[in-house]
Amino acid sequence: MSEPNTIRTERRFGVTAKLDPNALRRLYMLRAEDVWQDLLDVMEQCCIEIESVLINTNADDEKAVLANHKMSKAAWQIFAHFQERIDGEVNTYLSNMLLTPTAPPRSFEELEREHLLNPLLPEPIDDGPL
Numbered sequence: 785m786s787e788p789n790t791i792r793t794e795r796r797f798g799v800t801a802k803l804d805p806n807a808l809r810r811l812y813m814l815r816a817e818d819v820w821q822d823l824l825d826v827m828e829q830c831c832i833e834i835e836s837v838l839i840n841t842n843a844d845d846e847k848a849v850l851a852n853h854k855m856s857k858a859a860w861q862i863f864a865h866f867q868e869r870i871d872g873e874v875n876t877y878l879s880n881m882l883l884t885p886t887a888p889p890r891s892f893e894e895l896e897r898e899h900l901l902n903p904l905l906p907e908p909i910d911d912g913p914l
Contacts, residue, residue: 808877815874827863834859 803811814820838852890898 803873808873811870812874812877815870831859831863
């Protein structure tokens with residue numbers, strides 16, 4: 785694993801594999817936190833910085849204008865793809881979670897019977913017919 789402050793500049797072994805359940809859970813938690821919007825803001829600022837290079841390129845330098853246009857467009861596409869990918873991974877995590885079955889509400893008679901079997905349980909309250 786890389787150091788926490790190491791900038792990744794090249795492909796690493798195993799990154800193309802599917803994310804493990806813990807990684808999916810952490811992404812889900814990140815996506816649900818306020819810090820997610822902060823992260824998006826920083827990434828958007830990076831795209832704007834790259835776009836600003838294009839805006840400030842001398843219009844007479846056609847090669848530089850074209851190159852900076854390609855960089856700007858790629859930055860925004862990567863930004864959008866990143867968001868779509870994270871949302872997809874979060875959806876994968878949510879779809880793989882086991883749903884806990886919900887039991888139907890118990891009747892007053894069932895609660896009363898349970899209380900008789902275990903008097904330490906609170907006495908049931910009859911709410912009348914539903």
